[in-house]
Amino acid sequence: MERAVSGVRSKRVPGERDKATTVLSMVGLPARGKTYIGRRVARYLSWLGHPTRVFNVGSYRRRQIGASQPADFFAPTNKEGRQVLHDLAMTALDDMLAWLREGGEVGIFDATNSTKERRRFVEERCRKEGLPVVFIESFCNDPAVIEANVRDTKLKSPDYVDMDPDAAAQDFLRRIAHYESMYETLDDPNQSYIKIIDVGRQVILNRIHGYLPARLAPLLIDLHVSPRPIWLTRHGQSAYNQHGRIGGDPELSPAGEEYAKHLAEFVRKNAKRDQEVAVWTSTLRRTIQTATKITRSPRTWRALDEIDAGVCDGMTYDQVRIEMPDVWAARSADKFRYRYPRGESYEDVIQRLDPLIIQLERQRSPTLVIAHQAVLRSIYAYLMDRPPGECPSISVPLHTVIQLTPTAYGCEEKRFALPPHVEDQGAGG
Structure with a gap:
């Protein structure tokens, strides 16, 4: 028996028909899981059919000036170090915006973005490109979670290859302290942001509009590293x-x-x-x-x-x-x-x-x-x-x-x- 029924190519679901180019900008101190969250979000959105790429400033640093930088390199008083880090962040931001102009859909700017001034700058740069920005902050003050993250992930990074684990942990904790001294959490009522507190114990959504940002909320609520x-x-x-x-x-x-x-x-x-x-x-x-x-x-x-x-x-x-x-x-x-x-x-x-x-x-x-x-x-x-x-x-x-x-x-x-x-x-x- 002949079944002469022709097939069709599937259409995208209604929410995906209109491309909505978006910037997701990570926020948080080191060892709070920013990169983990950024990569999980990228994996999820790419799987759903949205071209997504992470632009990690730490990777730019390791490529440009090497991995082994002592904790004092990140100190607020180290003007030369701060300028180098700023320039690297701007290079990553420029590359992300160029990729989005060429057809990318979701760019994830993975950096500490730890001050209000830096976040306003990122927002202004993106606004000039006509791009909405949603900040995603991982906020955690639980010492057990921070220590586990330091030992389980950060000490395995290229920054501490062949270094004694205890010495590496102490160096990284000093690096965190430098960032803590100037850190400002998200609290601007006019900004779009998702704040994840203590690995999902609480999630705060502020001015979240649009198909993609709203779709991320359930994922971010349930993410964990168990x-x-x-x-x-x-x-x-x-x-x-x-x-x-x-x-x-x-x-x-x-x-x-x-x-x-x-x-x-x-x-x-x-x-x-x-x-x-x-x-x-x-x-x-x-x-x-x-x-x-x-x-x-x-x-x-x-x-x-x-x-x-x-x-x-x-x-x-x-x-x-x-x-x-x-x-x-x-x-x-x-x-x-x-x-x-x-x-x-x-x-x-x-x-x-x-x-x-x-x-x-x-x-x-x-x-x-x-x-x-x-x-x-x-x-x-x-x-x-x-x-x-x-x-x-x-x-x-x-x-x-x-x-x-x-x-x-x-x-x-x-x-x-x-x-x-x-x-x-x-x-x-």
């Missing part, structure tokens, strides 16, 4: 996987049921005894069945359902290629944006996963996500900061657990192939 594994796995082999069919709601094959047992053993072995593992599945039978050896009540999410193959649901790829050559050719040309007739594209999948990503960022316990190939590719792209257009080519084999552990600057990845080994035909979700 280490925990995120386990991504496809369901066990299904009847559709055996025959290379797309989509559907089949049950597990005998091999898939065997995988569910091995997955439960993996979780019991790798989760700490005092930690409760959050188990998330789609609403489809094969993911829920895969979770049954771990829990009888997983949290089910429609957002985790496999990409909707529309009129191609239940077909094999060979059938699509032979019976619907136009669909096959169009999808092959752009697998990321191509939308199945009466179905979805990868771009659509990312949009529906957006609220779930916020929930995932909120999790502090180990989380096991049992879902489907296209969905897990999209989540992996977010966590590993891969361009969204690469989603269709990311490897997510059957009967494999992908362990991603968030760190200050990304995610550490490990993969575990569990028995039984099955032939992965790349279909069936």
Whole structure:
């Protein structure tokens, strides 16, 4: 039977149709997580399809004058040092504005921006370019958090390579003290800003307007640096996987049921005894069945359902290629944006996963996500900061657990192939 239905390329969601070029300017003392927040925001917005780039002044400093600068270089009384730092910041600002003129959408100016005078200057420069500015401040006075951030992240930076950890910590604390002596927190009622207090204990929004700044608020509220594994796995082999069919709601094959047992053993072995593992599945039978050896009540999410193959649901790829050559050719040309007739594209999948990503960022316990190939590719792209257009080519084999552990600057990845080994035909979700 011939299915002569042509496909379409997916359109951007309404909020994305009009490009809204924006500057996000970080604010905060050293060791307060500014760079961590800036990179997370960039990763999130890029994943959603907004070209975003971070311009980190510390990186400019290390490239231009070297990494090993003593704490006194940053002292307010060191006029030469202050002038060098000012010039580097202006270079980074100029580069960001040039990038935005060339087609960038969101520029993140990652610097301490610790005085009202500096922030007014940044705002005026951006206003001359017709660009709105939203300041994002990470404000923290918790000594435990600051010390942990110093030792876990700052001492691993290029500034302190091959330096004794205790000596490096003392030097960096002196650097912080220099900045504290002139620091002024955000309090201008006329400025647009988001202030994050004590790593999300309180978040203050002031004059936040527009699609992108408003979209960032839920993410910033839930960001934290608590280490925990995120386990991504496809369901066990299904009847559709055996025959290379797309989509559907089949049950597990005998091999898939065997995988569910091995997955439960993996979780019991790798989760700490005092930690409760959050188990998330789609609403489809094969993911829920895969979770049954771990829990009888997983949290089910429609957002985790496999990409909707529309009129191609239940077909094999060979059938699509032979019976619907136009669909096959169009999808092959752009697998990321191509939308199945009466179905979805990868771009659509990312949009529906957006609220779930916020929930995932909120999790502090180990989380096991049992879902489907296209969905897990999209989540992996977010966590590993891969361009969204690469989603269709990311490897997510059957009967494999992908362990991603968030760190200050990304995610550490490990993969575990569990028995039984099955032939992965790349279909069936």
